[in-house]
Amino acid sequence: MQGTVLLTGAAGGIGRATAHFLAQRGHAVVIADLDVAACRSVASEIRAAGGQSIAVGLDVSDPASVDAAVATAQDLGELKGLVNSAGIVHLGGIRDVSRTDWDRVIGVNLTGTYNLCKAVEPVFTQHGGSIVNVASTAGRTASTFSSPAYVASKAGVIGLTMSLAHQLAPQGVRVNAVAPGIIDTPMIQGYGPERHEKLLAGIPLGRMGSAEEVAHTIGFLISDESSYVTGQTIAINGGTFIS
Numbered sequence: 001m002q003g004t005v006l007l008t009g010a011a012g013g014i015g016r017a018t019a020h021f022l023a024q025r026g027h028a029v030v031i032a033d034l035d036v037a038a039c040r041s042v043a044s045e046i047r048a049a050g051g052q053s054i055a056v057g058l059d060v061s062d063p064a065s066v067d068a069a070v071a072t073a074q075d076l077g078e079l080k081g082l083v084n085s086a087g088i089v090h091l092g093g094i095r096d097v098s099r100t101d102w103d104r105v106i107g108v109n110l111t112g113t114y115n116l117c118k119a120v121e122p123v124f125t126q127h128g129g130s131i132v133n134v135a136s137t138a139g140r141t142a143s144t145f146s147s148p149a150y151v152a153s154k155a156g157v158i159g160l161t162m163s164l165a166h167q168l169a170p171q172g173v174r175v176n177a178v179a180p181g182i183i184d185t186p187m188i189q190g191y192g193p194e195r196h197e198k199l200l201a202g203i204p205l206g207r208m209g210s211a212e213e214v215a216h217t218i219g220f221l222i223s224d225e226s227s228y229v230t231g232q233t234i235a236i237n238g239g240t241f242i243s
Ligand SMILES: NC(=O)c1ccc[n+]([C@@H]2O[C@H](COP(=O)([O-])OP(=O)(O)OC[C@H]3O[C@@H](n4cnc5c(N)ncnc54)[C@H](O)[C@@H]3O)[C@@H](O)[C@H]2O)c1
Pocket: 008, 009, 010, 011, 012, 013, 014, 015, 032, 033, 034, 035, 058, 059, 060, 061, 084, 085, 086, 087, 088, 089, 108, 112, 134, 135, 136, 137, 179, 180, 181, 182, 183, 184, 185, 186, 187, 188
């Protein structure tokens, strides 16, 4: 599958690396994020390198914004791929999770992923497609630092991935997820040196992952190279959690 891929969170660390990797592999890429200025700059970098790309502002938690982005994405050619990388992190224990925090984290990470999957479903079931959701190791094993809201949101993404994969397979739509561990992006820069040290000590490969290492797995799952893979969550975590 070449075709057009809609990528959310495309201005972030993993999103930006994925955008460039998908473009290098011949996909037209729709760069979607809350940060419109950053989206424009990623899209113009891709065009300058000879790829096809447009930028679109998007709030994944707002269904109207999502529907508008999916409509715009179809201007760039046959929409055949969706990568849900938009997300927000939340750290702490249950006492740190206010009802407002809970709604915000679930609203972006889980409901946002649902909103995008729901919006592309009528398009993808017409001609096939591939969806890759960005979950987290935190959705498979409760980590020390992630809050219950973040863990629940990412466990929900894994459940949503399995359910959609099962339901949409007969229409030629594959749905998979990646579960990154500690990846060196702006998201984890606020963790502070003490947390970084503890996290590094728990990684058997002895280092953080790079955004490019996540992008390579997403590129595989989006493409026909993984044509018999659906409903799976692939861990990219340096051996932190082995199941
Ligand atoms: N970095 C890690 O260690 C790590 C580990 C596991 C999972 N993840 C997941 O990977 C994904 C990408 O994270 P990252 O490390 O690139 O983080 P990042 O903070 O660099 O990027 C996240 C992007 O999402 C965008 N975003 C946030 N809320 C949005 C909304 N409502 N609508 C549209 N865009 C929105 C942000 O503007 C940002 O560009 C996230 O889902 C995150 O939970 C990251």
